[in-house]
Amino acid sequence: LEATKPPDAEPKAKAFKPFRRELKLEVVKAVRHELKRKCKRRPEAYRRLRREVKLLDTEPEPKSEGAKLSEAEAKTPELPPEPVQPAYVPLPSNRAAVVRELLKGASKVAGNINGLGGCGKSSLAEIAAQPNVVPMFEHLKREAKRKRKREVAAKSGPKSKAAKLLGTDERMTHRGWLACIKPPLSPFEEERVDHVMRACTARGVADVGNITLTRAHFVRLEPGGWLSDRIVNAYMELLQAHFNRFTRHKVWFTNSFLAAALYLDRRTLNYGRVSKWLGNAVDGGIMSLAKIIVPVNLDNSHWFTVAIELGPKTITFYDSMAGEVDSGLAEALKEYVALQVEQETGRRLDMSQWHVVKPVGLPQQTNLVGNSGWWVATTTPWG
Amino acid sequence: MSDPAPAPESKPKVKDDTAGATEASNHIQIHVVSQSGDDVFFKIKRNTPLSKLMRAYCSRAGVDISAVRFMFDGSRVREDMTAEQLEMEDGDEIDVMAEQVGGQ
Numbered sequence: 001l002e003a004t005k006p007p008d009a010e011p012k013a014k015a016f017k018p019f020r021r022e023l024k025l026e027v028v029k030a031v032r033h034e035l036k037r038k039c040k041r042r043p044e045a046y047r048r049l050r051r052e053v054k055l056l057d058t059e060p061e062p063k064s065e066g067a068k069l070s071e072a073e074a075k076t077p078e079l080p081p082e083p084v085q086p087a088y089v090p091l092p093s094n095r096a097a098v099v100r101e102l103l104k105g106a107s108k109v110a111g112n113i114n115g116l117g118g119c120g121k122s123s124l125a126e127i128a129a130q131p132n133v134v135p136m137f138e139h140l141k142r143e144a145k146r147k148r149k150r151e152v153a154a155k156s157g158p159k160s161k162a163a164k165l166l167g168t169d170e171r172m173t174h175r176g177w178l179a180c181i182k183p184p185l186s187p188f189e190e191e192r193v194d195h196v197m198r199a200c201t202a203r204g205v206a207d208v209g210n211i212t213l214t215r216a217h218f219v220r221l222e223p224g225g226w227l228s229d230r231i232v233n234a235y236m237e238l239l240q241a242h243f244n245r246f247t248r249h250k251v252w253f254t255n256s257f258l259a260a261a262l263y264l265d266r267r268t269l270n271y272g273r274v275s276k277w278l279g280n281a282v283d284g285g286i287m288s289l290a291k292i293i294v295p296v297n298l299d300n301s302h303w304f305t306v307a308i309e310l311g312p313k314t315i316t317f318y319d320s321m322a323g324e325v326d327s328g329l330a331e332a333l334k335e336y337v338a339l340q341v342e343q344e345t346g347r348r349l350d351m352s353q354w355h356v357v358k359p360v361g362l363p364q365q366t367n368l369v370g371n372s373g374w375w376v377a378t379t380t381p382w383g
Numbered sequence: 384m385s386d387p388a389p390a391p392e393s394k395p396k397v398k399d400d401t402a403g404a405t406e407a408s409n410h411i412q413i414h415v416v417s418q419s420g421d422d423v424f425f426k427i428k429r430n431t432p433l434s435k436l437m438r439a440y441c442s443r444a445g446v447d448i449s450a451v452r453f454m455f456d457g458s459r460v461r462e463d464m465t466a467e468q469l470e471m472e473d474g475d476e477i478d479v480m481a482e483q484v485g486g487q
Contacts, residue, residue: 210459229452229483233459257454257480265418273416273478277457297483 209237227303229256232295251291252282259296259306263332271339278340286310286340294333298326308333313354330356411466414476415440415453427466433477434462440479454478 236253261273292308304319317325453460
């Protein structure tokens with residue numbers, strides 16, 4: 001993995017795009033780790049992995065602004081006052097810290113990676129911590145295109161493998177993807193990746209918390225695939241693990257079923273169904289939390305995130321689709337907070353002071369068929 | 384050689400003695416509530432993997448097991464878990480949630 005940095009002039013919105021590709025890259029990395037474990041006679045694979053990790057560690061923070069923000073947050077436990085219409089702030093970059101931390105030792109949440117030698121725990125979690133990924137893939141794609149143009153112009157010389165794969169169709173195949181990753185996989189490694197990604201359909205590739213991810217789920221990360229709740233919830237588990245470690249004020253990442261059980265399934269408030277969820281997940285109860293992050297699946301077609309901020313008393317909809325917020329859901333979430341507080345303290349919150357907002361300046365989907373799933377993952381300022 | 388002979392004799396005895404006492408408390412009733420609010424209940428032993436219950440529910444409801452998620456108090460129930468592990472009590476509810484996809 002040559003950490004090919006994008007030109008700095010790259011527009012901000014573009015920097016978020018290759019997120020899912022990076023995750024795929026991590027799958028490959030995980031497979032390589034398996035190789036290391038299974039065939040000790042190929043130590044170079046392991047060495048390469050170490051080098052990659054080091055590279056990631058030493059990578060300069062792409063956004064100093066964001067880094068400063070994270071430092072400031074770490075120093076002051078109290079929440080910074082937020083305006084009613086908060087401007088969009090990209091997530092601070094702290095991937096290096098996470099990677100280091102996770103490689104150190106046992107991470108309970110993301111442990112038990114079947115057949116992957118335990119390295120999957122760094123892979124998914126690393127992604128979780130870092131949306132400002134290096135758009136390496138974009139870079140390679142551009143290069144391959146340029147190369148192909150040159151070759152077509154010259155009408156001679158064999159095409160590179162990547163150019164061949166990229167040239168005919170924009171849509172990437174799994175194999176084409178792999179061919180684009182530097183350093184290219186050896187045939188032996190490719191065989192193994194294929195084995196994991198194709199052959200063992202039913203076997204779990206990685207266990208994240210209680211969620212088993214199989215090949216079928218990773219395939220959803222291909223460009224053009226829709227995200228399933230498993231991927232989203234696994235991601236939430238990893239974010240939870242990350243934030244429990246690295247942040248002072250507490251954040252609860254709910255699973256994607258909270259909104260469904262609370263309101264969306266029956267379009268009426270069902271507090272009884274979810275009354276125990278928070279108590280089970282969070283030690284100190286709702287009063288100890290600063291934020292609740294609720295991923296929402298709308299009618300099996302669209303993902304977005306709602307952040308409930310208990311300090312500034314706002315419910316923020318991070319939705320890539322333009323339009324009004326779902327007022328029913330907003331009210332249900334307000335009521336959820338009120339009832340949860342009432343259940344714990346016996347006192348009723350005055351919810352009239354709460355605001356429902358959709359921040360200005362959010363990157364929006366340009367078309368109806370954008371990938372809102374990853375959009376959700378990459379643009380919500382989790383902390 | 385003579386050792387194995389008395390063992391089978393005493394074994395059923397022990398089983399008979401304890402079976403009546405433990406089985407009553409060992410079985411718990413678990414409600415499985417679907418998204419539309421339908422409630423089905425199952426009796427299951429505390430130490431039986433819940434996959435048995437899941438499969439029974441799915442065949443009864445006519446859904447594929449991979450298309451639904453079983454949740455207990457907000458966390459996912461794995462097939463190999465037992466009621467004992469989850470500290471379930473008699474009358475507890477398991478939520479069945481449909482698979483969610485979306486994005487494009």
